[in-house]
Amino acid sequence: MNTLPRIAIYGTGMIGNYLGGRLHAHAHVRFIARPRVAATLRQYGLTVSDLHGHQQYVAPHALDVHTQPEAAGDTELVLVTVKSAATTEVAHELSKVLAPGTPVISFQNGVRNADELRASLPSHRVFAGMVPFNVTQPEPGHFHQGSSGDLMAERSADLESFLPAFAASGLPIQLRDDMQAVLWAKLLINLNNPLNALSGLPLRDELAQQPWRRCLALLQREGLQVLKVAGIRPAQLTPLPANWLPSVLSLPNALFQRVAARMLAIDPLARSSTWDDLQTGRRTEVDYVNGEIVRLAMSKGLRAPANAHIVALIRKAEQSYVRQDADALLNALRTAA
Ligand SMILES: NC(=O)c1ccc[n+]([C@@H]2O[C@H](COP(=O)([O-])OP(=O)(O)OC[C@H]3O[C@@H](n4cnc5c(N)ncnc54)[C@H](OP(=O)(O)O)[C@@H]3O)[C@@H](O)[C@H]2O)c1
Structure with a gap:
């Protein structure tokens, strides 16, 4: 029986591609990308590496890459990984396609993205998240974590079932009660x-x-x-x-x-x-x-x-x-x- 969680990464750039690449072996990852990013992934596949020596490659045919918001529709968790200026547009796009109740984590910098997503997604469960490390793209389709730290997200029972997939992927999430701080x-x-x-x-x-x-x-x-x-x-x-x-x-x-x-x-x-x-x-x-x-x-x-x-x-x-x-x-x- 296949029980891997279905996770959408919405806006795959540095962070989204890195998280998606790491999660790939432990979740059904759907990449919602701009056409230029989708073309890169389809040409080169996805390599992720980190400062501790980890490296893995996912071939193009094994990647589930989309360029339309609808692709996020039937997933069980959405990770928003766009820059802050794009949050309003993404919230609007997600409000049209996401099933009510679907959890959404904002893995973005800045202090107001989760609130902005909540404003457009009142019947969804939106959580603030934080990525502590830096990611660069040394070559097309290769995303490298260059500094250390664990992901963080707001504590909620809604996120518990996803934690094992993140931990198995080498991305343990610390759940926190003080995400705004x-x-x-x-x-x-x-x-x-x-x-x-x-x-x-x-x-x-x-x-x-x-x-x-x-x-x-x-x-x-x-x-x-x-x-x-x-x-x-x-x-x-x-x-x-x-x-x-x-x-x-x-x-x-x-x-x-x-x-x-x-x-x-x-x-x-x-x-x-x-x-x-x-x-x-x-x-x-x-x-x-x-x-x-x-x-x-x-x-x-x-x-x-x-x-x-x-x-x-x-x-x-x-x-x-x-x-x-x-x-x-x-x-x-x-x-x-
Ligand atoms: N990079 C890091 O090392 C790092 C570290 C920690 C935290 N963060 C934070 O993580 C967040 C993401 O940063 P990033 O560096 O990964 O940004 P990024 O490389 O710019 O990636 C975001 C991607 O989302 C795309 N996008 C924007 N709107 C979209 C939409 N409506 N539909 C589909 N795709 C869309 C962007 O395309 P366009 O460029 O065409 O808009 C871009 O390809 C930011 O808040 C950043 O501060 C970054």
Whole structure:
């Protein structure tokens, strides 16, 4: 008897293809992709690998790839893996095809995607999720997890039956009671995404340089102040509490390397998705990350000038990418703040 769960991945890019490839042996995975992504999967198949040495390949004929929303209709769980700007459109598409009650997990960055999905899917069960690791595409059809961490999602009995398939796929999900706090903590970490993109460096090389880390520390301090005024306490996602991270980031290189090695594994390929977006000429998620701090600050009668400066720089880079110098950017952020 075949009891594998039927799981749709809605919007397969870096994260969706990686999750789908890993889940493939333990679930019936249906990929809902843009035509260009579907063509790549049909030509090259799907390879997934990770920093721990795992690698698996799924041949094109074994992939269930679709380009129409209707394909999500008869699945038992939907993972939404589009960028935040596409959530409203996806919610609308899913509302027309999903059976009522079908659970949906938003595996997206940002703090408001699950609510946005819920607004259009009132008779479905929508859960916030979080992907802690980075995924890159070193070659067509190959998706590589370049940093460590477990998936997280809102605790619910509705998700229990799917957990074994995720665990068997090497993607254990931690169910949490504090997902909004988790999303804010992840957002503080993601304040580095635009810096990584502007550095033009792999994540590990960028974080090895103190001036880049000081830029991030400055953005995080500003974010933490705004969250405090708003009464939001970010969850602790690393061995150290979120409000210690700016001090750790500011340490001299040798000391930082020692502390960081205990907190997070990053391989030489890892880069932020903002970098990928700028390289491929797509709009970034900066409005939903640094922009979220700016928006929250304004709603409390405050300003977040350093994060606002980064939003403006990324807007420019979306038009024409220019690598930034870390020391010059640090000066500009200090002046702005
Ligand atoms: N990449 C990472 O390392 C990483 C790590 C952790 C979390 N995340 C988060 O995970 C989410 C997904 O990121 P990603 O990097 O995987 O994004 P991505 O590579 O851009 O993948 C999203 C895919 O969904 C497609 N799409 C958008 N709307 C669609 C629709 N209505 N129907 C079908 N496909 C649609 C996009 O196509 P178009 O480009 O044509 O719109 C794109 O191919 C984001 O919130 C991101 O912040 C990413």
